[in-house]
Amino acid sequence: MKAILKTLAETLHRADPSVDFAFRFWDGDEVRFGKHPRFTLHFRSEASGRSLMAQRFFGFGEAYTSGEIEVEGDLRELLRLGLNINFDNLVPGFLDTIRGIRAYLKTRGTPGGAKKNIAHHYDRGDEFYRLYLDETLTYSCAYFKDLAEPLEQAQLNKYDHIARKLMLKPGERLLDIGCGWGGMLIHAARNYGITGVGNTLSENQCRYATRKLKELGLDRQVSVVLKDYRSLKGEFDKFVSIGMFEHVGREYIPAFMKKVASLLRKGGLGLLHTIGFERVLKGKSWHETYIFPGNYIPRIDEVLHQMGRVGFSTIDVENLRLHYAYTLDRWIENYERNEEKIRRMFGDAFARMWKLYLYSSSAGFKYGDNRVFQFLFSNGLNNDLPITREFVYSDDDR
Known part of the structure; x- marks a missing residue:
């Protein structure tokens, strides 16, 4: 999982090489781009990394809300880079489809x-x-x-x-x-x-x-x-x-x-x-x-x-x-x-x-x-x- 997240970090860096940032992992390991990070994305558990990769912004939002993901520094820059790579606009997977059907049935505008x-x-x-x-x-x-x-x-x-x-x-x-x-x-x-x-x-x-x-x-x-x-x-x-x-x-x-x-x-x-x-x-x-x-x-x-x-x-x-x-x-x-x-x-x-x-x-x-x-x-x-x-x-x- 750590290798996959490092690949994600490299993708974010390629989206805008001018932005310094870091990823910090649950075991203390860290990957940095630049000397003065605008933000550090801290995965407090391996599960939070899996959630992000499996469910994109949905998983990030759940992990951030629960405190399993922390963002130190400029949250705006992280979100900007994420939007630059269209991370949340990929073809939805099976979980997205099931979630969408359930949400629709529960929240219809009747x-x-x-x-x-x-x-x-x-x-x-x-x-x-x-x-x-x-x-x-x-x-x-x-x-x-x-x-x-x-x-x-x-x-x-x-x-x-x-x-x-x-x-x-x-x-x-x-x-x-x-x-x-x-x-x-x-x-x-x-x-x-x-x-x-x-x-x-x-x-x-x-x-x-x-x-x-x-x-x-x-x-x-x-x-x-x-x-x-x-x-x-x-x-x-x-x-x-x-x-x-x-x-x-x-x-x-x-x-x-x-x-x-x-x-x-x-x-x-x-x-x-x-x-x-x-x-x-x-x-x-x-x-x-x-x-x-x-x-x-x-x-x-x-x-x-x-x-x-x-x-x-x-x-x-x-x-x-x-x-x-x-x-x-x-x-x-x-x-x-x-x-x-x-x-x-x-x-x-x-x-x-x-x-x-x-x-x-x-x-x-x-x-x-x-x-x-x-x-x-x-x-x-x-x-x-x-x-x-x-x-x-x-x-x-x-």
Whole structure:
């Protein structure tokens, strides 16, 4: 096993010879590349090495969470080199296939299954999320006009970027599917005078958002309901969904689009903000199993195809590119400042798992296949829109 791991180390070195690093094994033996390692990957047992080689990032994630693998130094550099060799995108083996089938059966996005999946990730208490999110409790990609600006401002930038795309006007009814802690609804009500409804399956988020709206005196304009999107009713002028679509599940994408089409008035504008890929990825990921059960990241062509099937007219598609990596890096800074507190709250294994989730997500947006898209569309043809993008960007200070 040690010889195989040394071969892996040589492969990482070839991927970028400029990076000094080391592998340290369970018996104290060590292999080094360069004099000043940016990171040292420490295998505390032979089993942890076998797990890594047999299950790739999935095995690495399990061993890192349990403490059987330690990373001393720069975890980002290790993850970057791993992505450079596409270590986790190999053809899935038998274990991956069996795991994928089991996970699918346990975490399907049925109304009951979706609620359990959301509770697994989001119902850990506001105190926890306050430790690494910003004051708005926004849990999605921010929009940085200046990398020196605070995270909270970048999140407000994102909400305004979306509001301008949707051309929100006073009195319009806005539907926010998967509204989280209510940040978009609050911004739209305060700054654009809309009325509207948001939904979430998280009891924790619903309680917080309802209380916050009342505190701000906005509860007569907008409300948040604890409902599955499939049970929503009404007609709305505008639609938005930010970071919820990843939880729908592949088999339910057609039903999601059909439901949105039934709620958005003809000619009404919608914006779907979602993580996405540009190609097919293989295997069942560690993130899907331990962080976001029931998660499915769609390809851009899948989204456009399903929009077309229900009669949506695509107006604009924007790739926010590195904005999510910058967002995650801010979350990581906040997380590490509070890591000991998180460890006391949830235990060492959880603290390590969540840290790896944040770091690996950042690496995925910087060096891997992760993207975040904003799809602007209308429900049927709408020729009354401006013919350029100036209505989105004209007042920006860039």
